[in-house]
Each structure stands twice: as C-alpha cells, then as structure tokens.
Amino acid sequence: GQNIDQPTEMTATEGAIVQINCTYQTSGFNGLFWYQQHAGEAPTFLSYNVLDGLEEKGRFSSFLSRSKGYSYLLLKELQMKDSASYLCAVRDSNYQLIWGAGTKLIIKP
Amino acid sequence: GAGVSQSPSNKVTEKGKDVELRCDPISGHTALYWYRQSLGQGLEFLIYFQGNSAPDKSGLPSDRFSAERTGGSVSTLTIQRTQQEDSAVYLCASSLEPTLRYEQYFGPGTRLTVT
Numbered sequence: 001g002q003n004i005d006q007p008t009e010m011t012a013t014e015g016a017i018v019q020i021n022c023t024y025q026t027s028g029f030n031g032l033f034w035y036q037q038h039a040g041e042a043p044t045f046l047s048y049n050v051l052d053g054l055e056e057k058g059r060f061s062s063f064l065s066r067s068k069g070y071s072y073l074l075l076k077e078l079q080m081k082d083s084a085s086y087l088c089a090v091r092d093s094n095y096q097l098i099w100g101a102g103t104k105l106i107i108k109p
Numbered sequence: 110g111a112g113v114s115q116s117p118s119n120k121v122t123e124k125g126k127d128v129e130l131r132c133d134p135i136s137g138h139t140a141l142y143w144y145r146q147s148l149g150q151g152l153e154f155l156i157y158f159q160g161n162s163a164p165d166k167s168g169l170p171s172d173r174f175s176a177e178r179t180g181g182s183v184s185t186l187t188i189q190r191t192q193q194e195d196s197a198v199y200l201c202a203s204s205l206e207p208t209l210r211y212e213q214y215f216g217p218g219t220r221l222t223v224t
Contacts, residue, residue: 101151
C-alpha cells in the first residue's frame with residue numbers, strides 16, 4: 001500500500017529552528033509537496049521538490065532524497081504565526097496526491 | 110483573480126437527508142479535487158476530475174456519495190441519506206495540468222454537521 005509518515009506533533013521555541021520529517025512509500029514518484037494549514041483554515045502551498053536536494057524559500061527550506069523516500073521541511077527563525085499543521089504529500093505514478101496526516105507544530109514564546 | 114470558492118460554508122442537516130456541496134474552481138484550472146477532513150485528521154481523498162470526467166473515484170466512501178462537474182468548471186458533491194459519520198469539513202481544490210508541477214489551491218471548505 002501507499003504510506004506517508006510524519007510525526008503527529010512537535011514543539012519548538014520562537015526564534016529557533018525546527019525540522020519536520022516525512023517518509024514515504026508510494027507507487028511511483030512524481031514530486032513531493034509541503035502545505036501549511038492553520039487551524040480552521042484550508043491548506044496553502046509551501047514547497048515542491050521533484051529532484052534530490054534542498055529548495056530554499058525565505059525562512060522555509062525543503063529537502064528531498066528519492067533513494068531514501070525521505071523529505072524534511074526546515075523552518076528557521078520561528079515565529080508564533082508558524083504554529084500550524086504541516087502536511088506532506090507525494091504525487092504517485094498516476095499523478096494523484098497521497099497525503100500524510102500532518103504534523104502539528106506548536107511554537108512557544 | 111478569485112480563488113477557489115465553496116458553498117455553503119456551513120451546513121447542518123438531519124440524519125437521512127441529502128446534501129449538495131458546491132465548488133467553483135479557479136478559472137482555467139482543468140483539475141478539480143474533493144477531500145474530506147475530520148477534526149484533527151489528515152486529508153482523505155474522495156474524487157478527482159480532469160475536465161468533466163472523473164478518472165479516479167476510488168476515494169468515495171460509499172455509493173451514497175456522488176459528484177459531477179459540468180462545463181469543466183463548477184462541481185457538486187452530493188451525499189444521500191447522510192449519516193453522522195459524514196460530519197467533516199469537505200475541501201475542494203483545483204490546479205492546472207496535474208502531470209506538471211502545479212500545486213493545488215484549496216477552497217475554504219464546507220463544514221458539514223449531521224445531527
């Protein structure tokens with residue numbers, strides 16, 4: 001079967017750095033997405049990786065290793081507004097997105 | 110331009126009633142997706158449209174659920190004889206050509222409560 005694994009919850013301190021991991025086992029691979037979802041709101045797109053390596057976008061970076069079926073989202077200089085759930089999703093060989101259950105990130109002052 | 114819109118934003122219905130949820134995708138987006146999200150849970154894929162056809166209906170939980178899309182634009186998700194376990198937020202998303210890197214844009218969702 002297809003499976004996406006992420007930690008359920010993480011806690012970090014304002015101003016610090018946090019890394020959210022995602023491992024996947026899917027039928028084929030056509031890219032990996034990270035989305036942010038604030039409580040009670042719809043998910044919004046953060047990043048996309050299809051080749052191995054690091055993609056940097058401001059305070060957020062996303063890394064992919066296709067051989068290991070592994071990605072992480074790195075958030076730097078954490079702000080209180082970064083408190084949200086972070087969803088990892090992999091596009092399979094049929095170009096359908098397989099979603100992880102999300103990681104709830106709690107930022108403490 | 111306008112984003113994905115969904116209506117109603119909230120719907121409370123009695124068990125056994127039928128409900129219809131509507132999604133207006135971003136203009137020009139050929140792909141449209143329906144998801145369901147229960148409180149504190151991840152996204153559950155329901156159905157995907159490419160144009161007006163639905164190549165993947167594998168996520169529909171039962172034959173009480175159906176969806177259609179007309180004119181390559183508006184989509185409706187219908188739930189017949191609603192049950193309490195249908196209570197969830199129903200999210201619609203749209204994107205450009207799904208075989209490329211285009212991300213999905215989500216609507217605000219419809220919160221369905223079955224009493």
